[in-house]
Amino acid sequence: MFLDSNGFELIPKVERHDAYHVITGYNSNEEDEIALQYLCYGNGKRSVYLFGVITIGTIILPEYWKYYLKSYRIGKSANMFYNLDYKGLLNTSISTLRGSIFVNLNY
Numbered sequence: 001m002f003l004d005s006n007g008f009e010l011i012p013k014v015e016r017h018d019a020y021h022v023i024t025g026y027n028s029n030e031e032d033e034i035a036l037q038y039l040c041y042g043n044g045k046r047s048v049y050l051f052g053v054i055t056i057g058t059i060i061l062p063e064y065w066k067y068y069l070k071s072y073r074i075g076k077s078a079n080m081f082y083n084l085d086y087k088g089l090l091n092t093s094i095s096t097l098r099g100s101i102f103v104n105l106n107y
Contacts, residue, residue: 019086023097026071030057031064035071042075045082078102 024039026032034057037050058068081101089097 016086020082022094023081023101031061031067034058034061034064035067038068039071039075039078040082042072043078043082044075044080074102074105077105 020026020036020040021028024036026036026039034053037053037057041050041054054068058065079101
């Protein structure tokens with residue numbers, strides 16, 4: 001499990017963000033957190049948090065710009081996933097879920 005393997009505990013109201021990590025395979029290091037927000041932005045998600053991470057992250061770690069752009073493009077190409085009912089999908093396998101989201105990508 002993502003939380004256990006990274007030594008994290010579940011934080012109330014953050015389950016959706018954790019689900020994004022599991023589905024996309026992005027890690028929890030700084031550049032992956034920023035890239036994940038770019039991917040979500042490409043997928044249509046909009047929030048103050050997202051814009052803050054993208055803005056500050058790009059300023060602080062500009063050397064990952066190509067990675068961020070690639071992540072944005074993946075999000076743009078993927079089927080919408082940021083608004084799914086993840087609780088209702090708990091019995092769905094990760095590979096099935098990824099396959100339905102990243103249809104035309106070898107993800």
